Amino acid sequence: MNKLYLALGIVAVVFLSSLFFLQGNNVETPQKTQPTFSQEKSFNLDVKLWSFTPNVIKVKKGTKVNLNFNVIQGNHGFMIPELGESVYLPQGEKQQLSFIADKPGMYTFYCNVPCGRGHSNMRGQIIVEA
Numbered sequence: 001m002n003k004l005y006l007a008l009g010i011v012a013v014v015f016l017s018s019l020f021f022l023q024g025n026n027v028e029t030p031q032k033t034q035p036t037f038s039q040e041k042s043f044n045l046d047v048k049l050w051s052f053t054p055n056v057i058k059v060k061k062g063t064k065v066n067l068n069f070n071v072i073q074g075n076h077g078f079m080i081p082e083l084g085e086s087v088y089l090p091q092g093e094k095q096q097l098s099f100i101a102d103k104p105g106m107y108t109f110y111c112n113v114p115c116g117r118g119h120s121n122m123r124g125q126i127i128v129e130a
């Protein structure tokens with residue numbers, strides 16, 4: 001009788017520890033990674049007919065970039081196709097766009113709302129340094 005209990009006990013211990021082991025393994029499976037950033041930088045951009053000021057923005061890779069738009073004149077848009085980011089910028093409003101610059105390169109941004117004669121001049125660059 002004692003041997004039976006002992007055998008059952010051993011089975012139970014093995015079973016429970018294997019559950020624990022599996023659970024431990026689960027913790028180590030790669031999770032979907034959240035984008036991380038090493039620093040954060042904010043830029044104030046004035047938006048007018050027909051310019052973004054500044055129109056060149058330089059950051060280091062891994063920076064969280066906050067663009068604060070002060071829309072002074074006209075209705076505009078701000079778009080960075082390569083990063084899949086865009087925001088509508090109606091006159092008189094303040095808007096913000098944030099993203100993590102995690103890939104080095106030169107990204108062109110431009111106004112994507114037809115705003116008249118100088119519309120095609122409304123462009124600039126975000127330079128992400130390695």
Ligand SMILES: [Cu+2]
Binds near residue numbers: 111116122
């Ligand atoms: Cu425009």
